[in-house]
Amino acid sequence: MGHTNHKVSFDNYENDGGYSPDLYEFHDIDEGLENLESVSGDHIDKYHQQGYLPVKRAISPEELADVKTGMMRLISGGNPDFNGVQFEGSYRDRLQELSDEERWDVVRKLQHFVGYDDRLSALASHPELLGVIERIMGEEPALFAHQAILKPPRVGREKPWHQDHAYFNLPLGTEIVSVWLSLDHATPENGCMRVIPSTHQNGPVVHFKRRDWQICDKDVVRDRVVAVPLPPGGCLFWSGMVHHGTPENNTDNRRRAVQLHYYPASVEKTTSEERLAIFGSEGKDVSC
Numbered sequence: 001m002g003h004t005n006h007k008v009s010f011d012n013y014e015n016d017g018g019y020s021p022d023l024y025e026f027h028d029i030d031e032g033l034e035n036l037e038s039v040s041g042d043h044i045d046k047y048h049q050q051g052y053l054p055v056k057r058a059i060s061p062e063e064l065a066d067v068k069t070g071m072m073r074l075i076s077g078g079n080p081d082f083n084g085v086q087f088e089g090s091y092r093d094r095l096q097e098l099s100d101e102e103r104w105d106v107v108r109k110l111q112h113f114v115g116y117d118d119r120l121s122a123l124a125s126h127p128e129l130l131g132v133i134e135r136i137m138g139e140e141p142a143l144f145a146h147q148a149i150l151k152p153p154r155v156g157r158e159k160p161w162h163q164d165h166a167y168f169n170l171p172l173g174t175e176i177v178s179v180w181l182s183l184d185h186a187t188p189e190n191g192c193m194r195v196i197p198s199t200h201q202n203g204p205v206v207h208f209k210r211r212d213w214q215i216c217d218k219d220v221v222r223d224r225v226v227a228v229p230l231p232p233g234g235c236l237f238w239s240g241m242v243h244h245g246t247p248e249n250n251t252d253n254r255r256r257a258v259q260l261h262y263y264p265a266s267v268e269k270t271t272s273e274e275r276l277a278i279f280g281s282e283g284k285d286v287s288c
């Protein structure tokens, strides 16, 4: 096995009853465009109306293989400086017994990986992906945050409904554009992305610390949920204000994905206090 002793963490989440089975029920499926070359001006307009844009083939099979190799290197401790692997809590005592291949299925997420593996850094500056983001933003994008949520078979848990902006210290009105890159077949069953079209136009929603930092379940507009299944190498572009989330993975299939979040390079960051004054519930007459 030969794993080095890089510093890792474990998910501490304790399930206290979970969520209602209909929270991620969808009313439509968006299969997306064929490839990045087919993104037209009309599609960019549609992105601005709906707050998201899926593309079935965004990176090549070779680039996809590189991303997976880079991630495995970090998961197995190939770069001892990287401390961003978070394993599923239930594997705390069994990690050392697992092979590299088995480790794929017990990682909850990788945090802040760009800069620790050349293949992953190359993904974050992929010219065609950045080209679409720049067309959406209307200016040069800069990387703000990056992680990979792997949602392993049977144990991959929910990412509750949220707006990404509620996590990012950036001024309200910043055009945050994210890319969700699928490493497997992401399906409605194994936890593909759900979005609620056009919710980015309704402004910030108060978030609560419940199963995560999230929109209250009762505030989710359930009758407009769209599922976005994607093949390996497909991607979803989405707005930092659009409501989105993913259910748990109760299947035997992997649902690994990488998330890269960009903001306009000219924008100055704000503080957590300023962010929470908008997205937090403190001082507001709201409950969840």
Ligand SMILES: O=C(O)CCC(=O)C(=O)O
Pocket (backbone or CB within 6 Å): 149, 151, 159, 164, 244, 245, 246, 257, 259
């Ligand atoms: O990959 C997932 O399951 C959720 C990712 C997500 O919602 C995000 O990055 O904002």
